[in-house]
Amino acid sequence: GESVGLHLPTLSVQEGDNSIINCAYSNSASDYFIWYKQESGKGPQFIIDIRSNMDKRQGQRVTVLLNKTVKHLSLQIAATQPGDSAVYFCAENGNSGYSTLTFGKGTMLLVSP
Amino acid sequence: DAGVTQSPTHLIKTRGQQVTLRCSPISGHKSVSWYQQVLGQGPQFIFQYYEKEERGRGNFPDRFSARQFPNYSSELNVNALLLGDSALYLCASSWVMGEQYFGPGTRLTVT
Numbered sequence: 001g002e003s004v005g006l007h008l009p010t011l012s013v014q015e016g017d018n019s020i021i022n023c024a025y026s027n028s029a030s031d032y033f034i035w036y037k038q039e040s041g042k043g044p045q046f047i048i049d050i051r052s053n054m055d056k057r058q059g060q061r062v063t064v065l066l067n068k069t070v071k072h073l074s075l076q077i078a079a080t081q082p083g084d085s086a087v088y089f090c091a092e093n094g095n096s097g098y099s100t101l102t103f104g105k106g107t108m109l110l111v112s113p
Numbered sequence: 114d115a116g117v118t119q120s121p122t123h124l125i126k127t128r129g130q131q132v133t134l135r136c137s138p139i140s141g142h143k144s145v146s147w148y149q150q151v152l153g154q155g156p157q158f159i160f161q162y163y164e165k166e167e168r169g170r171g172n173f174p175d176r177f178s179a180r181q182f183p184n185y186s187s188e189l190n191v192n193a194l195l196l197g198d199s200a201l202y203l204c205a206s207s208w209v210m211g212e213q214y215f216g217p218g219t220r221l222t223v224t
Contacts, residue, residue, distance in 0.1 A: 034212070043117075043203050043215035044156065089155050100146065100169045101205075101213065103155030 012110045019077040021107045023090035026071060032093040034101065035064060035075045039086045047075070047088075077109075085111045115139070117206050117216035125222045126194050134189045134219045138206030144168075145187040146213060147179055148203040156203055162187055163209065191221075199223045 013019050025033070031052040036044035050057045050064045050073075057064050063076040073090050087108050091101040118137045126132050138145050144163040148156035161169035162181035181187045185206075191198055199222050205213040 036215075041217075043217050046212055046214065049212060091155075100158050100161050100171075101156075102158065106155050
C-alpha cells in the first residue's frame with residue numbers, strides 16, 4: 001500500500017554540524033508534507049511544512065526540500081545543537097481534502113557535544 | 114493560549130476492558146484527529162472529526178470509536194482491549210487543513 005518511509009533509522013552528528021534527514025514517499029497524490037520532531041515522552045512538534053507546488057522552504061535553521069520526480073523529501077538542520085536530539089518524522093497528507101497524516105517510521109537524531 | 118490537552122496521562126487496563134480517552138483542542142480549532150503510536154513507530158491515523166462529524170477513518174477495527182462534542186473536544190473509546198492496543202494515543206487539532214498540533218498523548222498499557 002501507499003506509505004511514507006525513511007532511509008536511516010539513526011543519525012549521529014557532532015554539535016555544530018549540519019544534519020540531513022531523508023524521507024521517501026510513495027503516494028503520488030500527496031500534496032502536503034510535514035516534518036515533526038518528537039522528544040521522549042512528548043507528542044510530535046511541528047517543524048516545517050511544504051506543499052507540492054514548492055521545491056524548497058526555509059525556516060529558522062531548518063530547510064525542507066521536496067523532489068517530486070523521485071518522491072523524496074529531506075530536512076536539513078543547520079548548526080545542529082544537542083537540543084535537536086529527538087526522533088524526526090516525515091508525514092504526508094494524501095490530498096484527502098481534510099487533515100489526515102501518514103507518518104513514516106522516524107529517524108533518531110543524536111547530537112553529541 | 115493553551116495547547117492541545119489530553120487526559121489521562123497514563124492508564125493501565127486489563128484485556129477485555131473498555132477505555133475512554135479525552136482531548137481538548139486548541140481554542141478556535143474545529144478539527145480533531147486521533148493517532149495511535151506503538152513504541153518505535155510513527156503515529157498511525159485512527160480518526161478525524163470536523164464540526165462534530167467523522168471525516169476520516171484509518172484502518173482500525175470497530176472496537177475503536179470516537180466522537181466530537183459541540184465545544185470541539187473529543188473522546189476516543191476502545192472496547193474489548195487487546196494487549197496490542199498498548200500504545201501512546203495522540204490527539205491533534207487543526208483549523209481545517211494543514212498544520213496539526215499534537216497533544217502530549219495518553220500512554221495506555223493493557224495487561
